[in-house]
Amino acid sequence: MKQKNKSLVFHYNTIGHGRTTPKLLRIQLSPEFTKIDFGYITDPIYINGGWIKMAPTTFIENNVSKEKYVLTKAEGIPLAPTKHNFQSKKD
Structure with missing residues (x-):
């Protein structure tokens, strides 16, 4: 089936x-x-763990066909230029 x-x-x-x-x-x-x-x-060189963001032009690519699939939605991480600033090194 x-x-x-x-x-x-x-x-x-x-x-x-x-x-x-x-x-x-x-x-x-x-x-x-x-x-x-x-x-x-988080990176230990930062007091509160630093920050993170995702490039809105992010894509994945099929290695064989070279077809690219562009990011359409992100959850839990902001798209640049917005950054998520961590509150501590344990976030």
């Missing part, structure tokens, strides 16, 4: 990533959307 609403979840490690954060954690593909989850650890 074929499932029409099946979604795929890919969990990524740090291969292909620099040592900085945010880290790509997982990509969830479904017929309705593609969801990308990131993890972020």
